Amino acid sequence: MTVLRPKNAAEVAATLRETNGPVxxxxxxxxxxxxxxxxxxxRIELAGLDAIERFDAGDQTCxxxxxxxxxxxxxxxxxxxxxxxxxLPQTGTAGNTAGGLFANDPIGALTAxxxxxxxxxxxxxxxxxxxxxxxxxxxxxxxxxxxDLHKLFVGSRGRLFAVTRLHLRLKPLPRSTRWFRCEPQPIxxxxxRFQTLRGLPAPPAAVHLVRDGNGSxxxxxxxxxxxxxxxxxxxxxxxxxxxxxxxxxLLLTPTPGGEVLxxxxxxxxxxxxxxxxxxxxxxxxxxxxxxxxATPNAAASDALLQQLPELGGHATIVAGEPTRRGTxxxxxxxxxxxSEELSRKLDPDGKLV
Amino acid sequence: xxxxxxxxxxxxxxxRVLHSPDALLAWECDxxxxxRGRPLAVVLPDSTAEVQAVLQLLHAAEVPxxxxxxGTCLSGGPTAxxxxxxxxxxxxxxxxxxxTVDLYxxxxxGVVNLxxxxxxxxxxxxxxxxxxxxxxxTIGGNLAENSGGPHCFKYxxxxxxxxxxxxxxxxxxxxxxxxxxxxxxxxxxxxxGVFTGSEGTFGIATEITVRLSRDPExxxxxxxxxxxxxxxxxxxxxxxxxxxxxxxxxxLDRATIRAVEASVYRAGYPEDAAAVLLxxxxxxxxxxxxxxxxIAAITQxxxxxxxxxxxxxxxxxxxxxxxxGAFGAMGRLNTDLYVLDGVVPRTRLExxxxxxxxxxxxxxxxxxxxxxxxxxxxxxNISFDGRDPEQVKRVVAAGKEILELCVELGGSITGEHGVxxxxxxxxxxxxxxxxxxxMARVRGVFDPTGxxxxxxxxxxxxxxxxxxxxxxxxxxxxxxxxETFGPDGGRAP
Numbered sequence: 020m021t022v023l024r025p026k027n028a029a030e031v032a033a034t035l036r037e038t039n040g041p042v043x044x045x046x047x048x049x050x051x052x053x054x055x056x057x058x059x060x061x062r063i064e065l066a067g068l069d070a071i072e073r074f075d076a077g078d079q080t081c082x083x084x085x086x087x088x089x090x091x092x093x094x095x096x097x098x099x100x101x102x103x104x105x106x107l108p109q110t111g112t113a114g115n116t117a118g119g120l121f122a123n124d125p126i127g128a129l130t131a132x133x134x135x136x137x138x139x140x141x142x143x144x145x146x147x148x149x150x151x152x153x154x155x156x157x158x159x160x161x162x163x164x165x166x167d168l169h170k171l172f173v174g175s176r177g178r179l180f181a182v183t184r185l186h187l188r189l190k191p192l193p194r195s196t197r198w199f200r201c202e203p204q205p206i207x208x209x210x211x212r213f214q215t216l217r218g219l220p221a222p223p224a225a226v227h228l229v230r231d232g233n234g235s236x237x238x239x240x241x242x243x244x245x246x247x248x249x250x251x252x253x254x255x256x257x258x259x260x261x262x263x264x265x266x267x268x269l270l271l272t273p274t275p276g277g278e279v280l281x282x283x284x285x286x287x288x289x290x291x292x293x294x295x296x297x298x299x300x301x302x303x304x305x306x307x308x309x310x311x312x313a314t315p316n317a318a319a320s321d322a323l324l325q326q327l328p329e330l331g332g333h334a335t336i337v338a339g340e341p342t343r344r345g346t347x348x349x350x351x352x353x354x355x356x357x358s359e360e361l362s363r364k365l366d367p368d369g370k371l372v
Numbered sequence: 373x374x375x376x377x378x379x380x381x382x383x384x385x386x387x388r389v390l391h392s393p394d395a396l397l398a399w400e401c402d403x404x405x406x407x408r409g410r411p412l413a414v415v416l417p418d419s420t421a422e423v424q425a426v427l428q429l430l431h432a433a434e435v436p437x438x439x440x441x442x443g444t445c446l447s448g449g450p451t452a453x454x455x456x457x458x459x460x461x462x463x464x465x466x467x468x469x470x471x472t473v474d475l476y477x478x479x480x481x482g483v484v485n486l487x488x489x490x491x492x493x494x495x496x497x498x499x500x501x502x503x504x505x506x507x508x509x510t511i512g513g514n515l516a517e518n519s520g521g522p523h524c525f526k527y528x529x530x531x532x533x534x535x536x537x538x539x540x541x542x543x544x545x546x547x548x549x550x551x552x553x554x555x556x557x558x559x560x561x562x563x564x565g566v567f568t569g570s571e572g573t574f575g576i577a578t579e580i581t582v583r584l585s586r587d588p589e590x591x592x593x594x595x596x597x598x599x600x601x602x603x604x605x606x607x608x609x610x611x612x613x614x615x616x617x618x619x620x621x622x623x624l625d626r627a628t629i630r631a632v633e634a635s636v637y638r639a640g641y642p643e644d645a646a647a648v649l650l651x652x653x654x655x656x657x658x659x660x661x662x663x664x665x666x667i668a669a670i671t672q673x674x675x676x677x678x679x680x681x682x683x684x685x686x687x688x689x690x691x692x693x694x695x696x697g698a699f700g701a702m703g704r705l706n707t708d709l710y711v712l713d714g715v716v717p718r719t720r721l722e723x724x725x726x727x728x729x730x731x732x733x734x735x736x737x738x739x740x741x742x743x744x745x746x747x748x749x750x751x752x753n754i755s756f757d758g759r760d761p762e763q764v765k766r767v768v769a770a771g772k773e774i775l776e777l778c779v780e781l782g783g784s785i786t787g788e789h790g791v792x793x794x795x796x797x798x799x800x801x802x803x804x805x806x807x808x809x810x811m812a813r814v815r816g817v818f819d820p821t822g823x824x825x826x827x828x829x830x831x832x833x834x835x836x837x838x839x840x841x842x843x844x845x846x847x848x849x850x851x852x853x854x855e856t857f858g859p860d861g862g863r864a865p
Contacts, residue, residue: 077609077719078748100615127554131475132583137555137565138532153810154803159715161529161747162784163518163569164791164802165830166811170531170565174556191615214473220496220586221656250659283553285474308553333557347559353539353547357817358561364813 020058026067028144028152028183034063035181036150041372044177046086046119053125053270053281054176056341057372065118068183071095073158079189080141080158085118085182092117096189104134104190106225106269106305117185124174125281125337126269128307129225130242131217134190135307136173143169144184148366158186171361178372179365193224193245199255200263203237206230210289212240216258217286217306221250225306227266228289232274232301232313241266242306271301271311273338278320280312282327282334282348291330295323310334317343324348376435376457377413383425388416388463399458402445403505406710406758407793411438411452416463420538420546420578426459427576428544436823437542439572441481441513444505446711447792449517449571449828456826459576461512467491468579475584476535476552481512481577488582497584500527503788504696515577518569520788522620522695523652525746527585529788531568538579539567542824552581566814571790571829574818588654591619592664593682595691596671597645601625603674604647605721608745610670611651612718616663620652621746628698628740628753635704637697639690645677649745650695698742705738705755710767713789714778718748727777728752735770737763749787750778776801791829799831 023038025031035042043060045051068084071091075081076099083092089107096102106126107115124136142156145168155168172182201212213228226242241263244254255262271279284292289304292312296302301313312334314320320336320343327334327348335347350358362369374382377391390396391413401408412435417423430437437457440450452458464480467488471477472495479488485506489498502521503509509519514530515537527533536550550556550564567574598604604623611618624632629641629648641648651667653660664681671679682688694701702709716724725741728750732739743750752774756763775785779801786795799808811830818824826832 075717075719077613078717079612080717124556132533132585137562138528147810151806151810153807155807155811157715157784157802159717159748159783159787161520161524161715161744161749161787163520163529163788164784164786164795164799165807166814167518167531167566167569168811168814170562171814173562173565174558175561179561191612191617194615218473218475218586220588221659222586247659247662249662250656253656253658281558283551283556283558285471285476285553287471287473309558331551332553333551333560335557335559337558345559347557350557350560351548353541353545354549354560354563357541357547357549357563360817361561361563361814364817365810 021061022064023061024064024067028068028146031063031065031068031181031183032146032150032152035146035148038063038370040370042148042370043372044181046116046122047088047114049115050119050123050125053337053344055345060372063181065181066116072184076101078159079191080160080186081189082158082184082186083117084184085116087117089115089117089120097192100192101189102192103139103187105136105139117187118182121173121182121185122175122177126305127283127309128305130222130306133224133307137170139188140169140173140185141188142186143172143182145172145180145182147180148368148370156186160188179362180371195248195251196243196245197251197255198243198263198265199241199260201240201261203235203239206236206238206290206293209238209240213304214286216240216242222306227306228304229266230300230302232299234299236298238302269303271303271313271338273313274315276316278314278317278336278339278343280314280320280323280334281309281337282312282332283309284330284332288330288332292327292332295326376433379429380413380415380426380457383429384415384417384422390414399440399443399452399460402443402448402450404446404448404792404794407448407451409451409453411456411458412454414458414460416460418463420540423459423540423576423578424544424546427540427542430457430823431543434823436826438825439516439576441510441516442484442508444509445513445517445792446713446789447786447794449790449792451793453827461576462510464578471552472497474552476581477584478552478579478581479511481510481515481580483511485509485511485514492584496587498587499533499582500585501530501533504699511580511582512577515568515580516570516572517788517790520744520749522622522744525621525744526617526619531565533583534564534568534580535583536564536581537567537577539575539577541575542819542821550581571792572825573815573829575824590657590660591652591654591688592660593688593691594651594664594667595641595680596649596651596676597642597678598647598649598674599645599677601647601725602722604649605725605745607649607671607674607676608721609718610673611667612746614666614670616666618651618746619654620650621744622650622695623741623743623745624648624695624698625741628742631701631704631740632694632698635697635701637693637701639694641694642678650691695742699753702740702753702755706757708756708758710754710756710771711789712750712752712754712771712774713786714750714752714775714783715787716748716750716778716781716783718746720781721745721748724750724777724781728774731770731773731777735766737766737770744787747787748783772798793827796827796831
């Protein structure tokens with residue numbers, strides 16, 4: 020396996036220009052086991068572009084290289100009483116990079132209308148597969164000049180272009196944070212509580228509906244309120260939320276022989292989705308509408324992928340047999356055509372995989 | 373085969389295809405009245421199928437077209453040149469679906485922004501993006517321009533509230549981007565994101581799915597007045613530095629205050645102040661109460677002359693009235709108004725305002741400032757007489773220099789009004805040829821022939837139609853009519 024490690028944008032451009040055949044762009048590599056396999060691809064690791072180039076605490080923005088770790092950004096931000104507002108993929112994965120987070124966007128929003136990688140990314144500098152450099156967006160929190168090509172980066176898994184610089188929005192750290200963890204309940208009750216919380220005028224900063232996959236069909240609601248202490252206390256009191264430990268597992272891992280689907284669904288259809296699954300399969304629904312669901316085998320995944328569009332949802336296999344990762348529900352034909360054409364326009368040789 | 377007008381008339385009927393010169397007058401420009409261009413015709417489709425049929429016909433005839441909502445855009449986005457047909461979506465104003473559980477609405481593009489909030493108000497919901505023109509502007513136009521508004525400091529721009537859209541592409545084919553569950557499937561690309569803000573150059577959205585937000589429990593509106601603009605700006609910096617996120621942070625300068633107070637938009641702003649800062653807080657009652665106290669203390673630290681709090685919805689409406697009517701009030705200053713839309717990092721607001729003042733003096737133009745201080749989005753307004761070519765020349769030059777200053781300070785040439793035709797020549801201040809080449813490639817995915825709103829958003833090398841060049845015709849003052857306030861007494865300015 021060939022691994023190339025450019026250190027700056029010019030090297031990324033040169034590397035891409037000079038590399039023939041399939042290329043896989045990589046940050047820390049922590050998400051690679053959730054992407055379609057690319058065994059023959061040259062790996063271009065962007066971890067070397069790891070500088071925090073600009074940090075403007077007053078404007079609550081910063082500019083970082085794609086290889087900058089989320090831990091480094093958080094540390095710099097916390098020193099100024101700020102934080103990266105969007106959800107981080109997993110607690111304790113300090114090596115995850117900014118580029119990887121935005122390229123994969125594995126979680127979306129943690130609450131209804133909450134911040135996402137999409138809403139936190141203000142602009143980018145990037146390189147096409149042929150080495151052509153371009154930029155999109157701006158470093159200020161508001162700009163509508165030019166087309167928002169940076170939005171195409173979010174969730175693209177590096178299939179369209181390589182990013183060499185990201186302009187990010189930061190947010191003030193909350194004055195108080197308190198987690199709650201409700202006891203497991205039948206799904207209908209847990210879902211009702213989940214919907215009530217996410218539908219509040221001031222919803223929790225994070226809310227998740229979780230089924231552990233330990234044999235029990237029951238689900239529990241976990242989350243956190245943030246803000247002024249008086250507000251956080253009042254919310255816990257009003258909604259009778261028992262305090263609890265923070266959730267540490269936002270992404271599921273498959274059981275032996277099983278797979279994990281990552282999807283998106285209107286929360287009101289959750290019961291319908293779970294009715295299609297085994298009672299004991301692990302499941303997590305985030306407040307923003309994204310979910311992960313463990314299936315016992317490929318056949319179960321395929322059945323779900325077939326049925327999900329009828330519920331108005333979409334999903335893709337993110338964990339399991341490498342060749343099956345990336346298989347997903349059919350996308351609207353018009354959107355599919357545009358997506359394919361976009362890939363052709365930006366990467367005519369289909370180099371980025 | 374008849375003329376294109378005849379064929380369109382055959383498709384939609386005589387009353388929904390306009391092409392006589394007098395009938396086209398109202399479509400010659402948008403809110404940016406300096407650029408004008410009379411379209412070949414205006415069509416008024418009523419459904420997705422009709423939009424498809426119109427675009428298929430125009431595609432086959434190789435006729436460019438310009439999508440249009442209410443025409444409140446301030447950058448010439450929906451202004452057509454002579455060989456283009458305007459596709460006016462203002463008749464498509466149905467709210468197709470509302471989910472009070474999953475918190476979304478599906479609307480047609482001609483639905484007026486404030487009408488959507490009115491439609492869902494009984495459920496304790498609202499649509500958050502609130503451009504100043506929200507009582508007349510449409511959701512379709514908001515989508516095309518990625519509109520902002522005073523409350524986007526806290527709630528984000530239109531793009532943060534668009535979940536998806538059914539789009540008619542320039543060849544008449546359909547694509548569904550995003551969905552009620554979200555703008556992007558986990559294995560898909562964010563096409564809804566790149567479509568939003570494309571200034572009508574990618575196609576026409578005929579069904580738009582937007583996120584709805586719960587009404588806040590409490591709203592408090594404060595007006596602080598200051599003897600210097602610097603004090604007002606520093607107050608904003610300290611509010612933000614304290615970790616507070618008000619729903620709105622708006623500043624009006626002395627000249628604007630005086631224009632407002634002399635107009636029908638009179639709001640009781642102190643005329644001795646160099647600046648007033650309008651702060652709106654929303655959220656849980658107890659939070660808003662605590663934040664109000666904190667903000668009062670910050671304004672006192674910066675020697676506020678006075679701090680006024682709206683005690684009821686009527687008072688709140690009054691405080692917002694001056695801000696909402698500010699552009700209309702400028703009509704007292706001269707016959708024409710050029711509204712700029714530059715952005716600077718919030719930390720550079722003072723530098724930007726000082727620089728803008730120097731530019732205004734150098735070019736001897738009358739300039740007032742109203743701006744979204746929270747996100748550094750400036751609206752320097754130049755009042756002038758468009759009948760005087762020499763004045764127009766100075767206004768154009770001053771405007772260009774102001775935008776150059778914004779970019780030099782690390783900002784943008786436009787925060788919410790879009791590039792349109794107005795700033796098309798200024799795009800290279802921010803983007804290199806290589807950036808624009810990639811943007812053109814993406815545009816070509818949606819519109820390979822370049823006939824969808826040509827000459828807008830990014831400079832084109834092979835445009836099908838030349839954008840209207842300004843100054844072409846006498847501009848008229850953007851005279852906003854009395855705003856219809858929100859159902860809760862003025863949620864939206």
